Each structure stands twice: as C-alpha cells, then as structure tokens.
Amino acid sequence: MIDAAVENNQLEANRQTxxxxxxxxxxxxFPLKEARRLVKDLWTPNARIYWIDFxxxxxxxxxxVAVAVLxxxxxxxxxxxxxxxxxxxxxxxxxxxxxxHFRKGTFTGFRRFWNAACGMPLMVPAYTYADVHIDHHKxxxxxTAEDGEYLPFxxxxxxxxxxxxxxxxxxxLLLVARYAVLMPLTLVSAKFRHYIWxxxxxxxxxxxxxRPHPKKDQASGWLVEDILTxxxxxxxxALFYMDILPLVFFVVWYLVTFSVFVLNGLRTLAAHxxxxxxxxxxxxxxxxxxxxxxxxxxxxxxxxxPVGLRFHATHHLFPGMPYHSLEKAYFRLKTDLPDNRLxxxxxxxxxxxxxxxxxxxxxxxxxx
Numbered sequence: 001m002i003d004a005a006v007e008n009n010q011l012e013a014n015r016q017t018x019x020x021x022x023x024x025x026x027x028x029x030f031p032l033k034e035a036r037r038l039v040k041d042l043w044t045p046n047a048r049i050y051w052i053d054f055x056x057x058x059x060x061x062x063x064x065v066a067v068a069v070l071x072x073x074x075x076x077x078x079x080x081x082x083x084x085x086x087x088x089x090x091x092x093x094x095x096x097x098x099x100x101h102f103r104k105g106t107f108t109g110f111r112r113f114w115n116a117a118c119g120m121p122l123m124v125p126a127y128t129y130a131d132v133h134i135d136h137h138k139x140x141x142x143x144t145a146e147d148g149e150y151l152p153f154x155x156x157x158x159x160x161x162x163x164x165x166x167x168x169x170x171x172x173l174l175l176v177a178r179y180a181v182l183m184p185l186t187l188v189s190a191k192f193r194h195y196i197w198x199x200x201x202x203x204x205x206x207x208x209x210x211r212p213h214p215k216k217d218q219a220s221g222w223l224v225e226d227i228l229t230x231x232x233x234x235x236x237x238a239l240f241y242m243d244i245l246p247l248v249f250f251v252v253w254y255l256v257t258f259s260v261f262v263l264n265g266l267r268t269l270a271a272h273x274x275x276x277x278x279x280x281x282x283x284x285x286x287x288x289x290x291x292x293x294x295x296x297x298x299x300x301x302x303x304x305x306p307v308g309l310r311f312h313a314t315h316h317l318f319p320g321m322p323y324h325s326l327e328k329a330y331f332r333l334k335t336d337l338p339d340n341r342l343x344x345x346x347x348x349x350x351x352x353x354x355x356x357x358x359x360x361x362x363x364x365x366x367x368x
Contacts, residue, residue, distance in 0.1 A: 027285035030342045035317065038336050039329045045102075045322035050110055053307075054095050058117045061088030068252045082252065086259040091306040092118045093260060096203075098307060098323055099126050100133040115225065120232045122257055123175035125225035127218070129203045132211060137319045142287050143276035148204030148211070153269065154361040155277040161269060161359060164205065168261035172254050176233060183230040186223075197222060205268060267305050270294060270354035271312045275361070284317065291316040292354055293330060293347045304351055313346035 064085035071078035096119060099111050111126055119125050135141045136149040143150050153161055178200055186193035194213060201222070202211045214222050236253075239245040273290045276282070282290065291313035294301060301310045308315065308323030311330045315321065321329060333343055348354040 026342065027283065027289055030285040030288065031337060031339065032285055032317075034337060035333055035343070038332055039318060039321070039325075042325035042329050043318075043321055045107075046324060047107070047110070049322075049324050050095075050098070050107070054092055054110070054114065054118075057088050057092040061085050061092055061118075064088060065249075065252055065256060068256075069246065069249050073248070082255060082259075085252070085256045086263070087303055089118065089122070089256055090260045090263055093122055093124065094264070094307045094309065096124065096126060096129045097133065097309065100130045101320055103320075115228070120225070120229045122260070123172075123179055123229060123233070124203060125229045127222045127225050128201055131218075132202045132204060132209075137287075137316065139283055139287065140281055142282055143290065144279045144281060148202055148206050148209030149268075150272065150276070151206050151274060152277045152279070153274040154358055155275060155365040156362060157366060158359060158362040161355075161362060164269065165262060165265045168258055168265055171261045172257040175257075179226065179230040180233040180237075183226050186226065193223070201226075263304055266351060266355065267309060269358055270305075270348070270351050271309070274358060288313050288317045289342070289346055291346055294349070294351060294354060295327075295330060295347065296350055298327070301351070 061084075064081045068078050068081035068085060071081060092114075095114055099107070099114060102111070115126050132148050136147050141147045151160070151164075153164070178196075182196055182200065186196050197214060198211045202209060236245060236250070240247070240250070270292055272292060276290060293313040294305065294310045296305075296310060305312075308326040311326040314326055314330045314333070318326075318329065334340055337343055348357070
C-alpha cells in the first residue's frame with residue numbers, strides 16, 4: 001500500500017513536471033508519417049502568387065498612406081485610409097516570414113523587391129528575421145533560451161502579456177533610432193557593428209536574445225541592408241527639410257507602423273501555447289502541439305493572421321510549405337487523418353479564445 005501510494009505520488013509529480021516544462025508525452029502518438037504522406041504534393045511555391053499578392057498589398061498600402069497624408073486631419077477619409085494602410089502593409093511586411101523559409105539562392109529578386117518596397121521603408125530589412133526565424137524551427141532551439149521568438153507566457157506573470165503588446169508604442173521610434181543613429185556608428189567600428197548585430201538587429205520577442213555572428217557570406221549583405229535602410233530614413237528627413245514631405249507623413253508612418261506591431265503582437269500571442277517553462281528541447285510533434293492553428297473565417301482571420309499564419313501549428317509541422325498551401329494542408333489532414341484528435345488539439349476557435357486561454361493559464365500558474 002505504501003509502495004503504491006509512493007508510486008502514485010511520483011506519477012503525479014511527473015505529470016506536473018511535464019505540464020510545467022511544456023513537454024507533450026502524447027506527442028509520440030502523433031501520426032507524423034501519415035501526415036507527411038497526405039501533403040506531399042503541396043510543397044512547390046507558386047512565384048506568381050507571391051508576386052501578385054505582395055505587389056497588390058504594397059501598392060494598396062502605400063496608396064492608402066498617401067490618402068491619409070493628404071486628407072483632412074481626423075476626417076472619415078483619413079481614418080479609413082489609415083485602417084486600409086495598416087492592414088495592407090501588415091500583410092505586405094509579413095512576407096518577411098516567407099523570405100526566411102525560401103531556400104538559399106531562390107526568390108532573390110522577390111527578396112530585393114520586398115526590401116525596397118516594404119521592409120526598408122518600415123525599418124525592418126529582411127536579414128533581421130531570416131536566420132533568427134529558422135532557428136525558431138530547429139528542434140534543438142525551439143522553446144529554449146536560444147529561441148528569440150519564444151517566451152513562456154503561459155507560466156509567467158500575466159502582466160508580461162500586456163507589456164508585450166504595449167511595447168509596440170515605442171518600437172517604431174526604436175527602429176528609426178537603430179537605422180538613423182546607430183547605423184552610421186557601426187560603419188566606424190567593426191566591433192560596435194557586430195555588437196549591434198547581436199543585440200539590436202533581430203525581430204524577436206525575447207529582448208535578452210543574443211544573435212549569433214553572421215556567417216562569412218552574410219556580413220556584407222547585412223551591412224548593405226543596414227546602409228540602405230538608413231538611407232530611407234535620411235531621405236525622408238531630407239524631403240521634410242525641403243518642405244516636400246509634410247510633418248503629417250511621419251505621424252501617419254508612426255501610426256501605421258505602431259498598428260502593425262500591435263496586430264502582429266496579438267497574433268504572436270495566439271501563435272503558440274508558450275508552456276515550456278523549463279525551456280526544454282522538443283521534437284517536431286511536441287513543437288506542433290505547443291503551437292496553435294486558428295482557421296476561423298478565411299477572410300476575417302486573414303486580416304490579423306495574413307500569409308497563412310492562421311495555420312501556425314500546421315506551419316510548424318511543415319516549415320518549408322508555402323503559405324498558399326497551408327489552408328489546403330490543414331483541412332486535408334483534418335479530414336483524411338485516420339485519427340485526427342491530436343492534430344485538432346492544436347486548434348483554437350478564434351484569436352480572442354487563444355489569447356484568453358493564454359491569459360487564464362498564466363493567472364492559474366501564478367496561483368499555484
């Protein structure tokens with residue numbers, strides 16, 4: 001009897017340890033091989049879709065910015081234009097996620113166009129996300145302290161969830177300071193340049209993250225993107241000085257950029273379960289079960305999770321799959337997997353339900 005009680009206590013302790021650490025013992029039963037077989041025809045990216053989607057999003061976004069700048073302050077037209085600019089440029093900038101997953105040497109023209117038309121004007125050149133995001137998908141990095149895109153929100157203090165979204169107020173100003181003030185200093189000192197690349201050149205959510213040094217074939221590219229992004233900032237200031245750009249342009253730019261980061265912050269909170277308090281390594285199946293799919297409404301949900309990101313768990317299951325295939329992959333697996341219970345365990349009803357669940361788990365963790 002005593003031995004049985006001890007064994008039961010140990011089993012309960014192990015269960016609680018797994019819950020706190022973020023481990024998913026049920027992941028071993030996930031039918032990964034069968035899932036891969038079902039989607040093997042969905043891996044080829046369609047370049048035409050990428051070019052048309054991004055080009056239209058960018059064109060609509062910057063046209064709406066122009067309308068907002070030229071419209072009477074606080075008028076209905078200006079407010080509507082700001083909303084359109086925010087949603088369109090948000091969709092455009094999220095293509096940085098696809099850039100990170102392109103195989104080396106492919107879509108080089110698309111990457112340059114993205115940088116020139118969207119990334120650099122918004123002070124987020126492509127290199128700031130590329131390798132950082134790929135590390136986020138590596139089993140040896142995902143959810144650990146080496147993953148800059150992960151924080152254990154579900155088992156941490158709830159106020160950190162609010163602070164994460166609120167920091168979007170200052171992010172646009174920090175980006176301008178990064179490329180208008182710090183960038184020239186990096187040209188003077190190689191040591192300072194590498195320090196900035198490690199500490200202030202990554203689109204991450206963990207501000208303690210230290211980025212690895214660039215590889216030999218990356219340093220020159222990073223430097224070029226830094227310089228060109230800085231030139232965008234200086235050009236805007238010069239046009240303002242010459243009375244070509246009005247002050248309201250900078251206000252509109254700030255409001256649009258701030259809104260993009262707020263919306264993306266909410267999406268990020270709904271992208272994972274964030275339960276890995278022990279920052280332990282996970283395999284692909286565990287990574288999937290710590291991520292979230294929110295199919296929602298194809299048209300409404302795509303506004304806050306554009307470019308396939310409402311299927312974020314499915315994306316973590318198949319990181320190299322192009323965004324335009326993820327919806328088909330999700331519903332095919334939902335329908336055709338012999339046992340889809342574990343697959344659907346990563347699905348939430350809506351953005352609100354996903355963020356609410358994260359908040360409740362964080363509050364419960366603090367109580368216990």
